[in-house]
Amino acid sequence: MTWKNIAICVSSALIAANSTFAYADAITEALLNGKTQLNANLRYEMVDQDNRLKDADALSLRTRLTYSTGSVSGFSSLIEFEDSRTVLGVDDYNNTLGEHTQYSVIADPESTELDQLFVQYKQDGLGIKMGRQVITMDNHRFVGHVGWRQDRQTFDGATFFYQPMDNLTLKYGYLSKRNRIFAQGKDIDAKDHLINVAYKSSVGTLSAYGYLLEVDNNTNNALDTYGFRFNGAAKAGGQKLTYMLEYATQDEDSQGISYSADYLAAELGTSVSKLAIKLGYERLGSDNGEYGFATPLATLHKFNGWSDQFLVTPKEGLADLYASFSGKAAGGKWSVIYHKFDADEGSDNVDDLGSEIDAVYTKALSKYYTLGVKYAAYSAGDSSAGKVDTDKIWLWLNAKF
Template sequence: MKTVVNKFTLSLISAAILAAPSAFAGETAHGKSITEALSDSTVKVNLRARYEGVDQDGKAKDASALTLKSRITVNTGSYSNFSLGLEVDKVDALVDDYAVPGEASEYPVVADPQGTDVNQAFIKYANSGFSAVVGRQRVLHNNQRFVGGVGWRQNEQTYDGVRAQYAAGAFSVDYSYIHNINSITSADVKGEFNLVNAKYKINKNHKLAGFAYLLDYEAAANDKNSSSTVGALYNGKFGKFLVNASLASQSDNGDNPMNYSAMYINAEAGYNFGQVTVIGGYELLGSDDGKVAFNTPLATKHKFNGWADKFLGTPKEGLQDVYLTAKGKVSGVKWAATYHDFSSDEGSIDFGNEIDLVATYQFNKNYGVLVKAANYSEGDAGTAQTDTNKLWVQMTAKF
């Protein structure tokens, strides 16, 4: 099945590219000529320079990374409801005293390897609430807890495949068949990934979403991540109160050698005091008898369980994260502070705690600055996580 779909996808891309010049060459009674379509095209340039410093127990040296991401994004205008998109990223390390993922080094890891990458390359059809995209593209679902782009890293995670979306009134549905994941290290991660997300907007203050993710990895080394996940999400506001809740169930899929079932729970409650919003939350990535735990391999995991990235893979004993966030805005500076307390789902293990701080300032629509820090303190002896401090200073420019 996978081979058939992959060939169909490639054939569709090739046919659309070959047809595009002749299709754009003339005008129709209802559409635009190639000249008009091209005149509606956009070209955007995005630059992001970032310093990341890491002090991690167990590593002989501290990491220092000064990287620059240069991105160019081109989107054509629409002709007969078809358009094309291309996005290329280049990551340069001006200071490279750090290890990249998978590298044995005396330095801690900073997951920003150098290189040039085609981030997106797609053909899109859009008409009357329906859209279909074929090729390499972003797929971001809900809060990105299960499917995301890892946009914090300099090289983004994008997806190769076919995506269809339909919206009618308050309801929308989103389905993707993905055959390859373009990871943040530019590695190709192949398999069959079916991603379904449906949303219903009750009103402006209350939203529901349901999702199903069937992941079947091709390489045996990734079989442990093959899983079936089904769940739901709710976001609500009651005046100055806010409530977010999510529940999901996960089990093994494909050639995963582990026969397991695990639960995911997230509950948040917050209050807007005017200048400051305070949010308290609980997140559980459950474990099946301490042998294997709920995992989210396609998520933007940096957003969750602490910015020190100590829990990018869920410990087999599971993970409980009790957190408290305060955030606000003062003189144009947006700020947030979060405290996390980590423990296991099975075995009563103390996984430590973390404090995360961030401040951002947007000078205008083109330029912005960010300062961010994470301080993780380890818990019980014998766990894999060690004391870690991280600091980021970032400048962005877009044109």
Template structure:
């Protein structure tokens, strides 16, 4: 376990504690009369998530060997064990500590990005044990201040999220301030100096350090209508070509049975990024319930400028542009994703089907299309199961993407 980052984490904890001293005097008396009582009343949680991921991918090109690999299949059988502890509240303060362990069950016939199996397709669930979260939080009135290693998910996670689909979650080291409530104005600001990525501490891609500032605000303009604005300043040290500043606005509203989501963002390079570019992002999505079927139609564009695609290095990417994860990095000519889908309740669970068509936003190149199928349901109050399937069909003229099928079977238990 890498302990070199602990001084920074505890420094952030101390900063958050000091910044709330003035607020502490006005805090209401909590359930715990003393700090010892708060520690004794803490709660322990256990989460187990077992998953099998099967990948069948044509024409895998190994960049190290510069040739086609012999293997085109991968099978990853992994168990994530998550143990956490949350203290009781004392004068508005609580503490939280969470440990994650990811273990491969059986043969690791997949490329986890750290296990050396580069002749198999990538399933980015490397083995390892690490501190997932460790923070002190103050809550008082309409304000929350969190200092330390924490989860940050902003506005659907399109630009900033925790990548919760992967077994090793992405978390953030820094200080976060939140103000407001769900039915009023909300302000969310974070200063982050380190991002703990999904690849684990044994990877050269483990962390992204830098001067990261995340500002997000939401205002309910009317009932069922909200507008948000955001500025994400990513002055990155360890991934300089992803250093960028993104300004954007987002609208979510409901017109009777129809839900609408419209979003626009503009991004440009900052810091030591060697690329000079200014790219745009657009989203238009409509949803409606047609009888028992919940439908969705969307069009998302990640633009391009000077052969640089719109970048989303902190996003929860698996939620967008298809389950097959073919576009974790935006192509040089950008990306247009036209998608339509629906879901319906079946046998106590939720059955979903979505179709995506992918094309370049600059030029006429077609990347391919993809079908996504999923079914999830609760087995008991504490245990749930999920099955997902993705089939990506690359365009016949594509040299960058290969036909790919993926299957997931997952069981999650909370205690």
């Protein structure tokens, strides 16, 4: 080997080393200059039901610590831990894990878990995320994080995001595990496929979706839902109107037994003298009174009343006619919602499913602290529907740093 060849080899090695160290420096910078966040939620919840169960109350503190790295060539990562504890001995409630079953349910069991851990790539309209993550689709009706509960819902899997143009978004997700709100013991292995395509226009956003769900438990089961959603806003005679229309059809198959049901939702909103008003109707259909339309991955607390009477759709289905009013007062925001519930396919015994009044007030005390109070009052309908009068009250203080 000549001195010239040796010089070339040495030069190449030095260039490669410099490139390697430069890349290593970029990774180190991304790790050192990441972002740390702390979110703490102190909440009191009380449940009073008109049955034999004792009134429940819980004072719990949920703490969530998150660290996200900077980006290197489009790659970044995030890790997040979550802990939920009762405090000051206020723990007279059924936590859904078989403890204190003489009390009403408050679905906030104590838990400590890895809430999120993923690696992602985002560049040129393409996004890929691998690992445990929060996933939401549209308005959370079919896929959500159940963020109201102290132990929120996350998923293990891979999600893909592609935006070929500014007004078109394509999403796909494959889920291998549903990390639900009841601590790790009730998480569910899955083989779920999530497909969502959204097109944004001047009058609103049109979404089309397919959610193909399967519990991975060595049985034949499937819950397939296909639908579309349109929501937007426009002005009519100087008045701003908001609107939403959604329809979906669902097929459920379990151990060779099949059912079909459909879903319909419509909403119209406006404002009068700073008072926001919405009127809506949501129907979770029934298959001849034997099966109710299901949304097992949804943020269910957001829909059909905050007292959580219909986390599982009755086999007769559910029709929810509602009106909401919201505004601002004393530096905070308030809302009041009325629901009238009926069976979609009623019978002589089950038709009237009751009514509910919900109210909430929240106020930001500073950049870091938010105070809230919330109330739900459910009045039962037909006694054979299995529901009872229920009152729930929440008080909370949230801190974000």
